[in-house]
Amino acid sequence: MEVVESGGGLVQPGGSLTLSCAASGFTASDNLIQWWRQVPGNEREPVVGLDSMNSILHYKGFTGRRFTVSRDNAKNMVYLQMNNLTPEDTAVYYCRANIRGRLIWGKGTLVTVSS
Numbered sequence: 001m002e003v004v005e006s007g008g009g010l011v012q013p014g015g016s017l018t019l020s021c022a023a024s025g026f027t028a029s030d031n032l033i034q035w036w037r038q039v040p041g042n043e044r045e046p047v048v049g050l051d052s053m054n055s056i057l058h059y060k061g062f063t064g065r066r067f068t069v070s071r072d073n074a075k076n077m078v079y080l081q082m083n084n085l086t087p088e089d090t091a092v093y094y095c096r097a098n099i100r101g102r103l104i105w106g107k108g109t110l111v112t113v114s115s
Helices: none
Strands: 001-005 009-011 017-025 033-036 045-051 057-058 069-071 078-084 092-101 102-105 109-113
Touching: 001 092, 001 102, 017 033, 017 092, 017 109, 033 069, 045 069, 045 078, 045 092, 057 069, 069 092
Parallel strands: 009 109
Antiparallel strands: 001 017, 017 078, 033 045, 033 092, 045 057, 069 078, 092 102, 092 109
16 A cells, blocks of 8 residues: 655745645545645644545644645545645645554655745
8 A cells, every 4th residue: 555646846936736646555535645744844744634524624724725635536546736835835745544543654745835
């Protein structure tokens, strides 16, 4: 079982970016999938999650609408849509699956917000 993130890169302030999380070895829609991020020098923090009931979970500090999550069940993928990005959003973004208590982390994808 694994998750692999993709879609990171350089984006200008105010721009948008969508990250992808490809799940394999398990069904993403049956489990809680979360997006986390780690800003340089800071601890890793949860951003948003999508559970098996299609409930979107916004974590502390991310309760606005700049970050949202969606899923494509046919492709077994989960997406993180990020809008109105600022340099403070520069971080490595991780996908994490919680499979009945077993945590599966991806290796992350770097997002750099800079002009």
